[in-house]
Amino acid sequence: MQLTDQNTFTLQGINPVQLLEQYGSPLYVYDGATIRRKVNELQHAFSGINMKIKYACKANTNLSVLKLMRSIGVELDAVSPGELEMGKLAGYSGNQITFTPSGVPFEEVKAAVEAGSIVNIDSIPLLEWFGKTYGNTKPCMIRIKPNVAAGGNIKIMTAHADSKFGISVLLLDRIKEVVAKYDIKIIGLHQHTGSDIKDAEPFLQVADILFEAAKQFPDLEILDLGGGFKVSYLPGDAVTDMELLGNKISERFKTFCNEYGRELQLWFEPGKFLVSEAGYLLVKTTVVKEDPARNFVHVDSGLNHLIRPMMYGSYHHILNLSNPAGESKPYNVVGYICETDTFATDRNLPEVRPGDVLAFLNAGAYGLTMSSNYNTRLRPAEILIDNGAAKLVRRRETLEDLLRTQIEI
Known part of the structure; x- marks a missing residue:
């Protein structure tokens, strides 16, 4: 502008x-230049670690916007079969699209798995179904609800105790029981705190919760901290200090990887922040x-x-x-x-x-x-x-x- x-x-x-x-x-x-700038801003903030951006495409699914994202190395996070298909039409392969459902019919999850996408499991019933259906033949991730309230207002908070999203971190033992019962291949943990989060503290708080939970799963490859970075709504508006946030989370992520015994990949799923x-x-x-x-x-x-x-x-x-x-x-x-x-x-x-x-x-x-x-x-x-x-x-x-x-x- x-x-x-x-x-x-x-x-x-x-x-x-x-x-x-x-x-x-x-x-x-x-404005494509603004999208490119926002992607570069996030990449620069986390340049010291193995980080991947998964655009939460529910924010804007125009095919040309998706193609622009793909051209600059950004992958997708989809929440519906329609978004998954839009991603494929934009040139993404199934394994470049994460599927993050919320209480959807199991048939939708099956279609995403068959398309090659990695699914974020958001409930114990879905985890049970996934285990019965696939055992350890297909990988998946688990969406953890860290019970942290943060964001612009209650309608866009997704990690507090009353939110419908994810499996409460208090049910970690139950998750482990189901995983062990079916020998489910868990390759990542995921969480998404909400939207319009300005300060670094909520991100650090949920990161620590996710890092601690991750120690219970020995075969992880990915930790996904979601998105929610605050954007500027008016001239001079306060926004998330991405450089500060990147430095603090990167430092803690490196410490976790050293304790875990190997380097993992850190994912973010910004939507609004990018577009x-x-x-x-x-x-x-x-x-x-x-x-x-x-x-x-x-x-x-x-x-x-x-x-x-x-x-x-x-x-x-x-x-x-x-x-x-x-x-x-x-x-x-x-x-x-x-x-x-x-x-x-x-x-x-x-x-x-x-x-x-x-x-x-x-x-x-x-x-x-x-x-x-x-x-x-x-x-x-x-x-x-x-x-x-x-x-x-x-x-x-x-x-x-x-x-x-x-x-x-």
């Missing part, structure tokens, strides 16, 4: 407003409504395209690309859905006029992947800018797309 001397917002020298004029509004735009800052949702203002209580800016999008502010209370910085030097005024920025779909409340923006183009920042993660056709609205197109070129990577939906699976009677 750049602001020129004329205060014009550009991505790799390309003006997003011109993209909106060409491809229509609303429009998702992704959030790369994404922009461009919208057009339809109505500016002055009300005695509030000034409302209505835009041609809503919770059907970006539900995170309504679902999580997430903050998305907003730019007025059409009038960046206008007088600052407070607005409620709202969508066109027949629900309360407020993007921002009392947000100071340069004066917004009907027809102005606004940009929602940090929209690269959980935007289109969480979108819907509510109110029979169509999903927007997607553009990827990489190496200075803007390419259409998903066309805008049509009514025919919505009707294709319906059957008239």
Whole structure:
């Protein structure tokens, strides 16, 4: 992202407003240079150890984004058969895709195993089924729930005691009993703490728990600490100090490997961290409504395209690309859905006029992947800018797309 001397917002020298004029509004735009930068940042932070990045592709499954990830050496973490298939379509082999389900039918796990993926076992019943089905003929990992609460809010915390994810570390003896009973081949332990974790301490806390649990399994090859690194939501926002975190975790990981007797591979599964800052949702203002209580800016999008502010209370910085030097005024920025779909409340923006183009920042993660056709609205197109070129990577939906699976009677 750049602001020129004329205060014009550009991505790799390309003006997003011109993209909106060409491809229509609303429009998702992704900056490949930002994705590359975030991958490099993580690689640099853990350069002293044997580390692998597994992109949590639920954040953004556009095939062109997945292909970009593959081209820079990032593998995948999938949570569904659909994501697994998308990864394969993007050129990944099955063994480059980790399958991390949550209470799914056993048939989905079987399909992932047959595709060559390593499965993260998330429950005792699944561990029992896996042992009965495969014995020691197929490797797997176990997702441990460390009972640590950390993250932006309760909806995105995944490691606390009340979370549905993983097998509680308090059940370690039961895990070992099932593993021994079926001689299951455990090659890794996994955990994922949550999202938007700023401080290093929660990562270190869960790392220590995972390292201690790992001592109970003699044949490990992998320890997976998940993701959850905090991204920047507004100028000057506090983020995870990746260099500090990398140094501290790397030091403890090396100590663990020495105690364990051999070097293991350390995995991370960032999703939002890699793609959030790369994404922009461009919208057009339809109505500016002055009300005695509030000034409302209505835009041609809503919770059907970006539900995170309504679902999580997430903050998305907003730019007025059409009038960046206008007088600052407070607005409620709202969508066109027949629900309360407020993007921002009392947000100071340069004066917004009907027809102005606004940009929602940090929209690269959980935007289109969480979108819907509510109110029979169509999903927007997607553009990827990489190496200075803007390419259409998903066309805008049509009514025919919505009707294709319906059957008239």
